[in-house]
Amino acid sequence: MSLAPIASDALPEMLADQPIERVHRDGTEYVLLGTAHVSRASVDAVDTMLGHEAFDAVAVELCESRAQGMRDPEAFRRTDLFQVIRQGKAGMVAASLVLSSFQQRLGDQYGVQPGAEMKAAMDGAEHAGTRVWLVDREVGTTLKRAWRSVGFWQRFGLLGSLLASVLDREQIAEHEIEKLKQSDLLESAFSDFASQSEPLYRSLIAERDAYMAARLREEAARDPAAPPRKVLVVVGAGHLKGLATALREGQDDPAATVAALASTPPKARWPKWLALGLVLAVFALIAYAFVRNPALGADALRNWVLFTGGFAALGALLAGGHPLSIAAAFVAAPIKPFRPGIPAGGISAMAEAWVRKPRVGDFETLRDQVSHWSGWWRNRVARTLLNFFLVSIGTLVGEYSAGIHILKSLF
Template sequence: MSDPATTADADSGSGPAAGAGPGSVRVVGTAHVSADSVDEVERTIADERPDIVAVELDEGRYRQMKGEEPDDLDAGDLLRGNTVFQFLAYWLLSYVQTRLGDEFDIKPGADMLAAIETAEDLGLGIALVDRDIQITVQRFWTRMTGIEKLRMLSSLPLAFAPPSAVALGLGLSVGAIVGFPLEALFGPLVIPSGLALPGLVVSAVDFLLVGSLVGLGVALLFVAVLALTAPAEDEREELAMEDLTDADVVGAMLEEFRAFSPGGAEALIDERDAFIAHRLVELREAGHRVVAVVGAGHQNGIERYLDDPELLPPRSELVGRESGRRFSPYKIVGYLFTLGFLAFFVLLAMAGARNEFLLQLFGAWFLINGVFAAALARVAGAHWTSASVGGLVAWLTSVNPLLAPGWFAGYVELRYLDVNIGDIGRLNEILGDEEAPIPELLDRLQEVALFRLIAVVALTNVGSIVASFLFLSVVLPYFSASVDITQLMLEGARNSADLIWETVT
């Protein structure tokens, strides 16, 4: 943080002494990746010589821009609830801005840095007037619908490789997951069963063929979707540098984003317009002459509030974390699965199933969850201790959907990792290397602590989900070969109904 004597706190109006006359605010709208914007910022501040230069930054981004030690991320928060997905959304937004900066050969945020450095050179006050980025991203994520979140996060793999490679990898993964239960339940599906080959060989080859066919179908579908949604070559216009600050171009970009996610745009743009305007009004009312450097997309909204402060929403509505729906579809599905899991064993017990059979069934459930969760945790780069913890608690996912095994594996993995906000910049730098082969990119990504932590959490959870699906589609049919589980459950339901009736009457 810079010297408190030269940094104004917009909340208290501290900093340089206010002038005798009324305060004023001049808003300079910039493109965060435009060299022309840097020149305009430096020229405006030098000409105006305001009391305070207000910049569209919060404390954390200011420190990072000044090259101070990056703040350590609260990894505990990162492992809870939807915070992983909120971070992925923030990472994607950051990555897009970094790529734009690479395209136009300028560092993202150069306009804000120019404002800060010019103010410091001239001995002017600096005010950080933006809302905390973590609050903004949390509210942004909460406001988005499930479909919008899926569309946004599905674009992340395209940063690693061309669409064709991503489609092929996605297809093969889906084919492997879907092909195994299909083969177990209905195989062989492709190879004739009458061939003079061992049954295991027939099943293995048939599984490969089924998985490949399913994977190819998914890959072709993914490529088709990309082809239909991508703009035609003659529609792709190269934006000149000066176009980036043109109001029409910025307005078109904002309208496109609003069409994609109205709720997300409200949190990312509209609320921040109001939050920044609140701070600027406070500085103006304290008698300061202010030059505010903000993104061009915020300029119109902020100026509208400055012209008529009565339009400002209460500040209390713009701060704090926002809670989502109490019962999301994900939670509803999870609780239904939990209810089904408990009902399954209760009905078998009520039917008089032998204890040995119930123990074998639970043991199979425990084993398949543990093996898949631990194996995928290791694939993500987890240490053996982290993978083992994730595997040991994986079965709990079905008992309580709020106890995801990835969280436990992630907490243990934190013993070996030093995670901080600077990891985001390293991730963007790695993903921006278009010449490196994919294996090399993956190796470099594994060296970034934040990426490894998220990969361990995510893949451990994926392993448990896959295991749950395989248990229902493969393991249960295997046990049903010797015991009619369906008949036992029906008998258990009848016995339970009789017991309840006797208790009530």
């Protein structure tokens, strides 16, 4: 069933300033409507477009997890923090929270929920019984590909951009929000860094343009006997030009394109080998110290424990951790080389989550609280994630500090 057209005298005025592209391909007309993800005008444009033209399907720039979050806002409170930490997903969850808080901050200024235009598109289509296509790549995959596409030093720029989006409290004028139609949410959160890094721009924008174009072609071809005649595609306007080009010109097999762009590149091995090499070098120095003088060796071993455990515990302390999570950090960090698996930050964070179990209210207020830097210490979920990162950083600092101190004591 398609959406029935409703005459609207206001249509030309309503959509006059909205970015729209029409692409005809394989018997289907794709009407691409560019939106700002926090904009009343974009919500109105979606409603007007749905009411004016008949569509056989509505595609939205959402992945399954983001769509589920919009359909079931309560789902996040069922998150198992222990599993998030054990499975090494703490970084992705924290990054997603920062991005959603950036968007939430914009929406709070004008009473428009983030992604309201996407929800309006889904609700309008479902109300009329029209198919809804989720065509964006999973946000976790995009963040991983972006992270692994840039060099070691550029990653500090990524972290700095994410941090700046949390700390920046400046109010943004509504006409400036409309200017976000010229960029993507992820690109906006990373600010100028994205435009200056070709690998990052490719991961955040260009790859998703190609992915969404392939997904549209894939969905349209599901029923060759009755392909959809017209499809409304609601995307952030930063994707409009690239998506239209990819949709017109793409000749590769769409399923193969989707599979290739949905894969996660392997981690670079050199950081792991570098860290392992550092630890082995330090323990070689400790062994050498024992050979030279047992008392000197005991001092070197003590310094290893104090530096690694001390800095890890300091990280937990700075995160506002419970005394038990601080103690867990102190104990776990020095024995890291003999305990492969969950890092010291993970052990400390799990101790924090066990002692200070997140309450329902923590999940309910999580996105609002993390939009301000102080909320990361007030919310139990956010504080657990913060504990993980600060303890992990502290452990790394402690290892380098211990190595330097031991080396100086021997030579």
